[in-house]
Amino acid sequence: MRNLKLLVFFLCKLAGLFHLAQWITRDRLRILCYHGFALSDEAEFRPKLFITVKQFEQRLATIRRYRLNVLPLDEAIHRLYSHSLPDNSASITIDDGFHSVYRLAAPCLHAQGLPATVYVTTYYVENPHPIFRLVVQYMFWKTRKRQLLLKHAPWSTHDAVDLSNPEEREKAVWDCINFGERECTEEIRHAICEQLGTLLETPYEDIVRQKLLHLMSPDELRALKDANIGIELHTHRHTFPSDSRSLAEREITDNRAALKRWITAECRHFCYPSGLWDKQQWVWLDSMRIKSSTTCMPGLNSPKTPRHALRRFLDSEDVHQLEFEAAITGFTDLLFHGRSGDPI
Numbered sequence: 001m002r003n004l005k006l007l008v009f010f011l012c013k014l015a016g017l018f019h020l021a022q023w024i025t026r027d028r029l030r031i032l033c034y035h036g037f038a039l040s041d042e043a044e045f046r047p048k049l050f051i052t053v054k055q056f057e058q059r060l061a062t063i064r065r066y067r068l069n070v071l072p073l074d075e076a077i078h079r080l081y082s083h084s085l086p087d088n089s090a091s092i093t094i095d096d097g098f099h100s101v102y103r104l105a106a107p108c109l110h111a112q113g114l115p116a117t118v119y120v121t122t123y124y125v126e127n128p129h130p131i132f133r134l135v136v137q138y139m140f141w142k143t144r145k146r147q148l149l150l151k152h153a154p155w156s157t158h159d160a161v162d163l164s165n166p167e168e169r170e171k172a173v174w175d176c177i178n179f180g181e182r183e184c185t186e187e188i189r190h191a192i193c194e195q196l197g198t199l200l201e202t203p204y205e206d207i208v209r210q211k212l213l214h215l216m217s218p219d220e221l222r223a224l225k226d227a228n229i230g231i232e233l234h235t236h237r238h239t240f241p242s243d244s245r246s247l248a249e250r251e252i253t254d255n256r257a258a259l260k261r262w263i264t265a266e267c268r269h270f271c272y273p274s275g276l277w278d279k280q281q282w283v284w285l286d287s288m289r290i291k292s293s294t295t296c297m298p299g300l301n302s303p304k305t306p307r308h309a310l311r312r313f314l315d316s317e318d319v320h321q322l323e324f325e326a327a328i329t330g331f332t333d334l335l336f337h338g339r340s341g342d343p344i
């Protein structure tokens with residue numbers, strides 16, 4: 001099915017329809033979304049979450065080739081709603097704030113003279129360990145062992161896990177994550193990872209040394225300013241509950257307070273963690289002086305797009321170059337959704 005889609009894209013591009021789509025959608029704002037950049041084999045581990053530098057550089061060259069006007073997010077949002085957006089405008093956003101943004105993405109963007117915005121979730125900036133739920137999955141993915149022998153592991157009721165059995169393996173992964181997230185302090189989670197790394201023969205200290213699956217440090221966040229990369233809000237603990245206004249607001253308050261300790265600029269733009277949102281949260285966001293909120297819904301944006309339901313195109317290693325071109329030219333949008341950006 002995907003091959004058929006790529007063939008259609010290839011033929012349509014050849015027929016000049018990508019350029020036609022770009023012209024038709026020239027008044028729409030394209031917002032691109034990235035997450036992590038691969039320092040090692042993360043793009044093989046999670047191809048929907050990470051992208052290699054090689055592919056990212058190709059994307060930036062493509063953005064240049066299609067002559068997109070890449071604007072800083074604040075300017076793009078302001079101009080979108082004041083009807084003064086230049087044709088073919090785009091904005092580049094990066095979620096979470098992985099260490100690899102500083103190491104890999106910032107130099108690429110700086111070399112191309114392209115601005116970007118990072119939505120930073122701050123818990124793992126304050127606690128500089130690998131993100132627990134990701135590193136547990138990574139170690140289980142990377143191990144060559146076929147059996148995991150567990151002695152007195154508090155998170156498992158079994159003494160052994162058959163790692164060649166995908167269901168058993170997956171259950172062990174989530175038993176460990178759920179136990180760590182629900183029952184443990186950050187220090188104990190760190191100790192669980194060390195023990196798990198030894199048992200799986202995937203040394204945790206190597207992951208820590210390479211800073212895989214880590215977020216940026218406060219110094220690294222501060223240094224982004226030199227690469228014209230802005231910093232915005234993404235909650236403190238990567239959650240934004242729709243059933244509790246006080247908990248949701250606390251996430252933004254804590255996120256803002258943490259960022260304020262490290263950077264001087266005031267943060268007024270927001271990205272929903274995991275793309276989960278509810279319309280009733282819009283009034284909460286307004287009361288927190290949030291100017292815009294981005295989702296993971298695909299599509300282009302117009303002045304009619306609600307400012308707390310902005311659409312983005314999620315790019316990663318898993319996205320074919322033709323799919324990327326189809327998205328940034330607006331071809332995908334015209335093909336599958338008609339002209340999006342209208343009120344939901």
Ligand SMILES: [Zn+2]
Nearest residue numbers: 095096273274
């Ligand atoms: Zn996120």
